[in-house]
Amino acid sequence: MCFGGGSSASDQYAAEQRAAAQKREADIRTGMAAINQNFSKFNNDFYNQQGQNYLNFAMPQLNKQYTDATHDLGYALARQGIGASSEGNRRYGNLATDFQLQRQGVVDKSKDVANQARSDVENARSGLIGDLYATADPSAAAAAATSKAQYVGTQPAPSMLGQMFGNVLDGLNTYQQQYQNAQDYGSAMAALGGGMPSSSGRNVRG
Amino acid sequence: MCDVTAAIGAVALVAGAYEQHQGVVKADKAAVNVRRAEDARQKVYSQEAQQGFQQNMDATNKDTFDQTQASNAKARNDAYNAQASAAPQPIQQQAQGAMGGNKVVADSLGEALSRANAYAGSLGNARANLNSFGQTMFDTNQLLGRGRQQIAEAGNLSKYSLQPLDAELLSAGHKGDKAKALGSLLSSIGSMMIGGAGGAAGMAASAGGNAVLNRGSVSGASTSLPASAYSGGNAGWLAA
Numbered sequence: 001m002c003f004g005g006g007s008s009a010s011d012q013y014a015a016e017q018r019a020a021a022q023k024r025e026a027d028i029r030t031g032m033a034a035i036n037q038n039f040s041k042f043n044n045d046f047y048n049q050q051g052q053n054y055l056n057f058a059m060p061q062l063n064k065q066y067t068d069a070t071h072d073l074g075y076a077l078a079r080q081g082i083g084a085s086s087e088g089n090r091r092y093g094n095l096a097t098d099f100q101l102q103r104q105g106v107v108d109k110s111k112d113v114a115n116q117a118r119s120d121v122e123n124a125r126s127g128l129i130g131d132l133y134a135t136a137d138p139s140a141a142a143a144a145a146t147s148k149a150q151y152v153g154t155q156p157a158p159s160m161l162g163q164m165f166g167n168v169l170d171g172l173n174t175y176q177q178q179y180q181n182a183q184d185y186g187s188a189m190a191a192l193g194g195g196m197p198s199s200s201g202r203n204v205r206g
Numbered sequence: 207m208c209d210v211t212a213a214i215g216a217v218a219l220v221a222g223a224y225e226q227h228q229g230v231v232k233a234d235k236a237a238v239n240v241r242r243a244e245d246a247r248q249k250v251y252s253q254e255a256q257q258g259f260q261q262n263m264d265a266t267n268k269d270t271f272d273q274t275q276a277s278n279a280k281a282r283n284d285a286y287n288a289q290a291s292a293a294p295q296p297i298q299q300q301a302q303g304a305m306g307g308n309k310v311v312a313d314s315l316g317e318a319l320s321r322a323n324a325y326a327g328s329l330g331n332a333r334a335n336l337n338s339f340g341q342t343m344f345d346t347n348q349l350l351g352r353g354r355q356q357i358a359e360a361g362n363l364s365k366y367s368l369q370p371l372d373a374e375l376l377s378a379g380h381k382g383d384k385a386k387a388l389g390s391l392l393s394s395i396g397s398m399m400i401g402g403a404g405g406a407a408g409m410a411a412s413a414g415g416n417a418v419l420n421r422g423s424v425s426g427a428s429t430s431l432p433a434s435a436y437s438g439g440n441a442g443w444l445a446a
Contacts, residue, residue, distance in 0.1 A: 014377040017370030025363050032359065055289075063294050070296040084311045092297050093318030100326030103289045104333055111282070111337075115344050122351060129355060133362055 031132040035125060042121045051114035054158060058106045061161045066099045069165035076172040095168055102164050113158070215399025218392045225389030229382025236378035244371055251364040258356030265349040271342060278345070279338035286330040290323070 073095060077088045264270060297319065305312045 010373070010377040010380050014370060014373040017373045021366050021370050024366055028359070028363065059289070067294060067296045070300055074300050084305050084308050086311075086314060089311065089315040089318040092301065092315060093322040096297060096319050096322035097326050099293065100290055100323065101329060103293060104286045104326070104330050107282070107285045107289055108333075108337060111285075111341065115341075118348065119344075122348060126351070126355065129359075 027135070028132060032129070035128050035132065039121065039125050042118075047114045047118050050117040051110040054110040054113040055106065057158060058109065058161055059103070062099075062102055062106055062164060065161070065164050066095075066102075069095060069168045073168050073172075076169050080172060091168070091172075095165065098165060098168075106161075211402060212400050215396040215402075218396030218399060220396075222389040222392030222394070222396055225385045225392060227389070229384070229386030229389060232382035232385060233379050236381035237375055240371070240374045240378045244367065244374075247367050248364055251360040251367070255357045255360035255364075258353040258360065261356070262350050262353035265346050265353065271346065274345060275338045275342040278341040279335045282337055282341070283331055283334035286334060287327070290327070290330070 070092075073088075073091055074083065077083045077085070077091070082088050297315075301312070301315050305315070
């Protein structure tokens with residue numbers, strides 16, 4: 001006489017189900033530990049370095065543009081004969097202010113780059129966690145596959161700085177304008193029968 | 207003889223009822239154990255989710271936010287100042303030649319540059335304060351994301367831990383099967399024995415005998431017998 005045949009089968013099925021759940025949990029906890037271990041290298045130092053990389057890329061460009069703009073302003077002031085003047089000093093002051101504000105902008109951009117790097121890495125980490133869950137959950141796999149597409153190419157390559165000090169010569173004649181003015185003046189004087197005055201000393205090439 | 211048979215049947219009936227009860231108790235206890243084990247697991251998941259939630263609550267605490275924002279503002283302003291102090295000075299170098307030793311103009315340029323630096327510095331301070339909110343929100347959102355991941359992990363494990371519960375409860379329901387089957391068998395045997403004794407007494411009475419039977423106890427027990435057992439089992443049990 002046997003009383004326990006059916007009970008044994010259901011016992012075995014329940015044990016298999018529980019063992020599968022426990023294995024899945026162990027796999028996920030192990031996987032999470034591995035993911036955390038891998039991503040622990042993406043720390044503050046790493047992200048600060050990403051920001052510093054942008055500073056190293058952009059700041060020399062800005063410095064060069066500033067030096068060039070300073071020279072251009074100096075030549076333009078000299079052409080006007082106001083190289084040593086309060087107007088010249090005012091313009092130098094504005095240029096220096098603009099330069100400092102542009103430097104602040106570059107610092108802000110470097111922070112954005114670091115933040116973007118942090119965000120991208122975090123998204124990649126989330127994607128991996130989704131994949132980890134998906135290995136035991138087909139419905140999550142589909143969701144992870146869809147969301148992973150959003151992680152690709154979120155950080156564009158940084159572009160060169162544009163013209164940062166374009167308005168430094170506003171109101172001042174450039175070399176070309178000064179040359180054209182002199183040509184026009186000479187033509188007018190020739191038409192009137194006079195000669196061209198000796199004013200080339202104020203044409204300072206910039 | 208019939209009294210003994212009926213007495214044994216009554217004992218079997220009681221024993222059967224007891225065994226069936228024991229079977230139910232065993233199954234019930236097993237089901238409770240299954241639920242308690244699952245409760246313990248769910249409690250761990252709940253605690254893990256609670257930790258993530260608490261981490262997020264701490265991250266969004268206003269005092270914490272204020273401290274982080276102030277720290278971010280200072281760090282940003284320090285970065286501006288570090289860049290300002292490291293900046294090249296082409297104006298000063300260029301102006302030295304252009305001034306031609308004109309001290310008044312040179313002093314005026316120095317003042318203009320000082321004002322420029324002070325103005326840019328004050329704007330930088332305001333800019334750092336302005337940007338600090340966005341930076342702090344970004345930092346906070348990163349922390350919230352981590353907390354949400356912890357909550358999601360706990361939720362995921364909790365969900366999958368519940369899946370075997372149905373099978374475990376089904377299995378637990380079978381835990382008293384042996385006792386229940388034994389109890390059922392004993393009950394059937396007891397009923398048949400009592401019913402058999404009643405049937406023999408009836409035959410004796412119809413034959414004019416003086417058998418003295420406790421009609422009340424026999425008839426009460428007999429009513430619970432299935433018709434087939436009552437009718438078909440008499441001969442066998444009486445013979446035994």
